[in-house]
Amino acid sequence: MVWTQIVRLQRNFLRGGWTGASKIAWVNWEDVFKYKRVRGLGVRDLRLVNLAMLGKWRWRLLSEGAGLWKDILVTKYRVVRTGSHHGGHEDEFRVASSWWKNILLLWAPFDSTSDWFSESVIKVIGNGLTTSFWNDSWIGDDPLKVCFPRHYQVSVQRVVMVRNLFSWVGEVWVWDLRWIRLLFV
Numbered sequence: 001m002v003w004t005q006i007v008r009l010q011r012n013f014l015r016g017g018w019t020g021a022s023k024i025a026w027v028n029w030e031d032v033f034k035y036k037r038v039r040g041l042g043v044r045d046l047r048l049v050n051l052a053m054l055g056k057w058r059w060r061l062l063s064e065g066a067g068l069w070k071d072i073l074v075t076k077y078r079v080v081r082t083g084s085h086h087g088g089h090e091d092e093f094r095v096a097s098s099w100w101k102n103i104l105l106l107w108a109p110f111d112s113t114s115d116w117f118s119e120s121v122i123k124v125i126g127n128g129l130t131t132s133f134w135n136d137s138w139i140g141d142d143p144l145k146v147c148f149p150r151h152y153q154v155s156v157q158r159v160v161m162v163r164n165l166f167s168w169v170g171e172v173w174v175w176d177l178r179w180i181r182l183l184f185v
Contacts, residue, residue: 003046010043050102055117057103062121073100128163138162154180 014027027041034040061070077096123138125131131138134145134152145152152158156178157165166175 003050007046010046054103058117059121061103125162128166129161131162133160133162133165134158151179151183154183156180 010032011029014032015024016026031039032041032043033045034042036042061073064070077100118137123131123136125138132143134155135143137143140147145158165177166173168174
């Protein structure tokens with residue numbers, strides 16, 4: 001990634017040069033990113049800046065409506081959804097650009113203990129036209145296909161939005177779930 005190369009240049013500069021010889025680190029690397037008022041150098045942590053920018057693009061994918069840029073990405077990478085799941089198919093993911101992979105991998109733990117992007121956003125169902133019934137986490141923390149794998153396996157409607165699975169009959173909300181076979185209760 002580009003930010004790693006820039007960080008390498010920063011480190012080499014602070015160590016006094018680019019020669020092959022090992023130089024003394026005159027500044028603790030953690031102090032480089034501290035604010036000047038707390039005795040740091042005030043340099044921006046490019047790793048965090050990179051994550052913030054990728055998060056911005058991921059947020060735009062999730063929140064903005066239709067747009068040419070989004071249509072191109074959806075068509076090129078056959079994006080199913082852009083939530084915590086990587087969004088595309090495995091084959092396309094392998095050959096995707098590094099920028100696209102980085103955006104889709106934002107769900108990966110930032111500090112090995114948290115899924116920072118998914119924990120920072122919440123799915124609003126709204127009219128249900130953009131919320132996948134089985135694949136989005138819209139009830140609880142996990143998608144319904146994870147919570148109810150047997151139901152998912154026998155569902156005829158695996159790729160369907162919430163809005164397309166119910167209708168109002170009078171003042172009652174009626175679900176229209178269809179199964180390959182009868183469910184055992």
